[in-house]
Structures are given as C-alpha cells and as structure tokens.
Amino acid sequence: MNVIWRTMLIHVLARVRARRGERLSATDVGRIRLTTLPTDIDILMHMNNGRYLSLFDLGRWDLLVRTGLWDAMRRNGWYAVVSAATVTFRKSLQLWQRFDVESRLLGHDDRALYLEHRAVVDGEIYARVIVRARMMSGRGKPLSHEELFAATGRPADLPDVAEWVHEWAAASQLPSTTRPAPSVWD
Template identity: 70%
Template sequence: MNVIWRTLLVILRARLRVRRGRILEASEIGRIRLTTLPTDLDILKHMNNGRYLSLFDLGRWDLLIRTGLFDIMKERGWYAVVSSETVTFRKSLRLWQRFDIESRMVGHDDRAVFMEHRAVVDGEVYARVIVRARMMRFTGGTVGHDELFAAVGVPTGMPDIDDWIHEWASASALPSTRTAAPSVWE
C-alpha cells in the first residue's frame, strides 16, 4: 500500500513542476529522487526485485504528466498498459539509500511505445528496465499509432530503438487475447 502514497506524491510533484514551467519534450529524460524504505526490502535486506518495477512506475507517472501525455490520455479516455518488460540488475539498493529514477521514451514500433527506466546512484546505473506499453481505451480496444500521434504529434529527437529490443519484444510476446494460450510445459 505504501507505493500508492508515493504515487500520489509523485503525481502532485509532477503537476507542480508543470505549473512552474518544467515540462519535458517526449525525447527528454525525466528524473525523480527516491529513498529505499524498509517496506522496499526483501529478507536479504536489499531492495526487492519486484519493488523496482513498482518504483519505475513512478518514473513513468512523472514522465507522462510532464510531457503532457497524461492530460491528452485523460481527455480521450485512454490509458497505457505494460505488455512486456525486462529488467537487469547490476548493484543492490540498500536501506535509506537515495537514488534517482531516470525515465525516457526510447521509441515505438507499429503497435507499442518503448520506455527505459534506470535506478541511478551518483551517476551510476544500478538497474535498468525496458518497457513495452500499449495504449488502450476505457471503452474497449486499442489506440492505434495514427490516432495517438495525431493527438500528441510525432515525437522528434528519439533515439533509434536498439535491434535487441525489437528482437526481445518479438521473442517474449504471448499470443493475442483472441487466440488460445494453453499452459503446456514441454
């Protein structure tokens, strides 16, 4: 439950930053400062691997609000869902350790947008996640890129997506929700 309070705090801070003119372009890097709390730890006394993903969501909230995308999504009845993500850990975050979450959009393919989040301490990457997300409608169905980019504009200044990210997205994809996906172990 503690992540909900952090989420609300990040949303409020992002809104304040926007009011103060600290908006971001789609290609810019968003940064928020966090501290590893006792509720973030696992039994080995370092940040739980699942908690990283929850905290990277906070970076995504900041980025969506500060780029203006969140308001456009709200107006149109859209929301984003993570369809896949991959995380790599380098170093452990310890109790009370301060760190930044750096977030940026890294591009899109024909169906999804890709984001990267990093946990950074003193300029050093401790963990990184690549996220593939799709835009959905509250009324049902997906939002195509033509409609998305008509609403927000085509992002400029984005880096090219690394080939391995396309390969990962393809290799890790599950069948469509309209297709059977039985759990059969080989």
C-alpha cells in the same frame, strides 16, 4: 499499499513541476529522487527485485504528466498497459539509500511504445528496465499510433528503437488475447 501514496505524491509533484515550467519533451530524460524504504526491502536487507518495477512506474507517471501525455490520456479516456518488461540488476540498493529513477521514451514500433527506466546512484546505474507498453482506448481496444500522435504530436527527434529491443519484444510476446494460450510445460 505504500506505492499508491508514492504514486499520488509523484503525480502532484509532477504537476507542480510542470506548472513551474519544468515540462519535458517526449525525448527528454525525467528524473525523480527516491529513498529505499523498509517496505521496499526483502529479507536480505536490500531492495526487493519485484519492487523495482513498482518504483519505475513512478518514473513513468512523472514522464506522463510532465510531457503532457497524461492530460491527453484523461481527455480522451485512454490508458496505458505494460505488455512486457525486462530488467537487469547490477548493484543492490540498501535500506535508506537515496537514488534517482531516470526515465525516457525509447521510441515505438507499429504496436507499442518503448521506455527505459534506470535506478541511478551518484551517476552510476544500479538497475535498468526496458518496458513495452500499449496505449488503449476507453473501449479497451489498442490505440493506433496515428490516433495518439494526432492528439499529442509526433516527436520529431524520436530515436529508433535498438534492434535488440525489437528482437526481445518478438521473442517474449505471448499470443493475443483472442487466441488460446494454454499452459503446457514441455
């Protein structure tokens, strides 16, 4: 439950930062400072591996608000869903340790947007996640990039997504929700 309070706080702080002129372009790296709280740790007294994804969501909120995408989403009734994520852990975050969540848009393909989030301590990467997200219309249908970029503008300097990210997305994809996906173990 504590992540909802952090989410609301990050959302308010991102709005304040945007009003103070600390807006981000779609290709900028957003940074927020967090602390590993007792509710974030596991029995081994370091950050629980599942908590990273929840805290990286906070970086995504900051990015959405400060780039102005959140306003376009609210105006049009859109929302984003994560369709895949891959995380790599390098070092453990300890209780009460301060760290930055760095977030940036990597690019897009014909169906999804790709983002990268990093947990960083003193300039050193502790963990990294690549997220594949779909924008959805208020009707629950996937939003085309044409609609998205018509409302928000397409960033001129949006980089190409690395080939390995495309390969990962293809390899990890499940069948669409309109096709069966039975749980059958080999």
